[in-house]
Amino acid sequence: MAGRAATGSRRGAVLGRAVTDPSRIRNVALVGPSGAGKTTLIEALLVHTGVLSRAGTIADGTTVCDHDPAAVRQHRSVALAVAPITHDELRINLIDTPGYGDFVGELRAGLRAADAALFVVPADAASAGGIDPVTVGQWAECARVGMPRAVVIARCDHQRADIEATTAACQEAFGAGVAPLYLPLFDGGSLTGLYGLISRTPADRAPAHADDARAALVEGIIEQSEDEALMERYLAGEEIDQRTLIADLETAVVRGGFHPVIPVCASSGVGMDALLEVIAGGFPSPLERPLPKVTGIDGSPRPQLTADPNGPLAAEVVHTSADAYVGRVSLIRVFSGTLRPDTAIHVSGHHARIPEQRAGEALPEGHDEDERIAHVYTASGAELTEVDACVAGDICALTKLAGAETGDTVSAASDPLLLSCWDLPEPLFPVAVVPATRGGEDALVKALSRVVAADPALRMERNAETRQTVLWTMGEAHADVVLSRLRAAGAEVATEDVRVPLRVTLREPGRVTGRHVKQSGGHGQYAVCHVEFEPLPRGSGFQFESRVVGGAVPTQYVPSVERGIRTQLERGLGEGDAQYPVVDVRAVLVDGKAHSVDSSDAAFQTAGALALREAAAVCGTVVLEPLDEIAVTVPDEFLGTVLGDLSSRRGRVLGTDAGGDVPAGYTCVRAEVPQTELLRYAVDLRSMTSGAATFTRTFARYEPMPT
Incomplete structure (x- = not known):
């Protein structure tokens, strides 16, 4: 045991039971908008499978899913949390992901850890205006990595x-x-059960449109079938047996071509069995999903990994917490x-990871450390x-890996590897941070390293x-x-306005004298x-x-003049604290004077x-300001708004x-915009497009700032 020890015989049995066969594992990420009910659904599944005695608590009264302090204060999930359950002799790791658009990094980490996703949508979505752009973007995130979904x-x-209507x-x-x-089956306006379209049960409660819905479902399954003759048999009026439909449905879900919809009610438990059945029978095991590419830590090629318990150790840090x-x-x-x-393990720093190694190209700097782990834990929220x-x-979960960061590879010390x-x-x-108190620099540095x-x-x-x-x-x-x-983490931190690095150059040519005589x-x-x-382009x-000419400035002092000018270029020109580096200048030394005794390198x-x-x-x-070239991908309905806004930003x-x-x-x-106008653009763009637009930015050049 470590941390706050798990208590309760049922929960301990779930968390402590050894799993030796990857085919008996399901890793399922819960994805969806903030407020959709993902965390509540996980707690309901924990209760339904006997891990919790009631929603929101475990035996010692602590919450099971969200243990990030910021999440507790803001009443939303902002980080990954894992909750394991058992069902039908399977171990199911439920991975709670944040729904708010700012936390897409945690979402991607959750998808990396998962083999399938439950995409959670609230039943009032249709009456609240439909599926919002942020939710559509989350669906696209799942599709981008080929994640099977229900x-x-x-x-x-x-x-x-x-x-x-929401369906x-x-x-x-x-x-x-x-x-x-x-x-859904209703009684007195309340959801009381579900009607299975494939099994046609319960037969005595079939909704009026059940036959039409079943026909559409069967046609969708058959379209995804690998049996090309199945559609011909169906169109000829042949009744396709239930076993075939279920097998083809499971194949279509694993391949990512079919996404079944299941209504659930966390408070009453309606739909929980149906949902667990889809997870157990329709979602892939780790053996059925492609694994990340792997190399040696020097970038050398290695054989493709398989989910083999006896294979080389290759694991990844998908979340880090304190x-x-x-x-x-x-x-x-x-x-x-x-x-x-x-066990002795090797931690390979994710800063050294690259998707591909080009011939003759060195790996970027990273960190590589050997450590020894004392214990291995199953995590259920904050419980180990x-x-x-x-x-x-x-x-x-592993504890006390001092050098490990989210995204790092964990492998055997004797055979270190690097996952793509x-x-x-x-x-x-951008947010500029400073210590809020004098002498707080050390605490801020330590907290920054941890956070x-x-x-990711x-x-x-x-x-x-x-x-x-x-x-x-x-x-x-x-x-x-x-x-x-x-x-x-112990830092007293404050923020200040972000300063954009400016430059200066000369306005016009001129001849001057630098005189240092003491x-x-x-x-x-x-x-x-x-x-x-003179100024340059x-x-x-x-x-x-x-x-x-003529040795007016002795040859040995000419480089000294250049060094002095370069030093001042870097130190900058301006008044007070507004000292900006000088760029794009030509200096021609044309004449000068020296003294046989008093001249020196330092003097020149x-x-x-x-x-x-x-x-x-x-x-x-x-004064020159930096310009960025940005690429804004925006829905056509917001195009005029975005173009007008870019114009107002001097774009x-x-x-x-x-x-x-x-x-x-x-x-x-595509547009060029001054960096000073882009400090809040990520926030403003999300606001003016309801979160539907995205953008990228790259440095373009410096241009004169309007006076």
């Missing part, structure tokens, strides 16, 4: 629930392959081999129960030019959670240089040349720096594209 219509006891809305939003497997009792907890999905206690092994296909990375979302909303390691969608940047620590997040909600986690007893300092400066950098460096500062006064300066539209890789009904807008 649709769960949840919260069927809601006063505005309309199961049939129709799902069919319209998610496309072909979505079809009801069961029809427990008040045991410290860092790493949630692990084992893809190959078996993870056992008291010790087990004697975790086989390929299963999910477990999953696609991480690009965080585009960044746990969050969080990127930290220490900007040397602006002297700021910037956290790139997915949006305001994500930023709030990150700040809450930093404070929970005499204070003994050797003095003497250096005079005459320099012609954007991106030219700094150019230096010497046209000195100072003279060169003074020459550049004088040039700023003589030639004038222009220059480069073009619009439709078709090709752009989804139907969408347009990709």
Whole structure:
């Protein structure tokens, strides 16, 4: 036992029971919008299978699913949580994923750990305006990784629930392959049972439209069948037997071509057995799903993995959290081999992972460490129960892996491996953090290390030019959670405005003199240089040349003048704290004076720096701001709004594209926009398009800032 030990005989039996056969494992992610009822559904399944005595509690009274402090305060799931149950001699790992759009990184981590998904939609979705764009985006996330899915219509006891209308809305939003497997049965306006369209039970309660619904379901199943003669038999009027239909249904679900719809009511338990039947019979085991590509830690090719408990150990950290009792907890999905206690393992840093290794190209810098694990645990939310092994296909937890971060590969110390990375979302909303109190730097640094390691969608940047620590997040909600986690980790943190790194260049050509002459007893300092400066086109950098004749500036001091100018270029020009690096300038040393005793390298460096500062006064300066090229993929209904907004941000539209890789009904807008206008763009774009639009950004160049 570790942490808050599990209690209760039934729960202990579920969590502590060893699983040795990957075919008896189902890893199921619950995906859907915030408020759809995913966590409530998991708790209902825990109660239904006897793990919990009542929803929301385990034997010691703590919550089972959400243990992130930020989630508790904000009443929403913001991180992964796993809850295992047993059914029909199967171990089913239920993976709760966040539904809010800012936490797509956690969603992708959950899909990485899963082999199938229950897509949870509230039964009042149709009456609330239909399937929103964020939910459609989550469906696309599942489709992108080829995740088998079933649709769960949840919260069927809601006063505005309309199961049939919501099913129709799902069919319209998610496309072909979505079809009801069961029809709801009502008594006095309340959902009291389900009618199975394949089994036609209970026969005495068949709804009026059951035959039509069954015909549509059967045709959909047959269209997905690998038996090409089956459709001909069906069209000829032959009754297809139930066993064949079920077998073809299960195959279609595993292949991702068919998505059955099941209504459930967590409060009454209606639909729970039907849902468990779909999970057990229709969802794939780890043996039926493709595994990530694997290489040696040096990028060398390795054979493709299989979910073999006796194969090489290859696992991945899919979530990292902190427990008040045991410290860092790493949630692990084992893809190959078996993870056992008291074992030497190797942790390969995810920063070193690349999808492909090009010939002659070195691996990026990462971290690689050997560690020894003392215990292996099954996790149920925040609860840890010790087990004697975790086989390929299963999910477990390890504690006190000091160097492990979300996304890292865990393999045998004797045979270190590197799993190909999953696609991480690009965080585009910056937040600058500072210690809230004097002397709080060390605590903030430690907290940042812990929080960044746990969050795959969080990127930290220490900007040397602006002297700021910037956290790139997915949006305001994500930023709030990150700040809450930093404070929970012991840091007193505050935020400040994000500063955009500006540049300056000279406005026009000019000739100046850099003069550094001092005499204070003994050797003095003497250096005079005459320099012609001129601005260069954007991106030219700094150019230096010497046209000195006659030895006016001795040859050994010419490089000193250049070093002095370069130092001042980097130090910057401006007033007060507004010192900006100087770019795109040519300096030509044309003349000067030296002293046989008092001239030195240091003196001519100072003279060169003074020459550049004088040039700023003589030639004038222009402040340059960075521009990014952005690509906004926006539904056509919001295109005008987005174009108008870009214009208000001083954006220059480069073009619009439709078709090709752009989804139907969408347009990709390419534009150049100043970085200062993009600081809140991730939030504003989501607001003006109801979360339907996305964008990417890349640095383009610097241009003069309007005065």
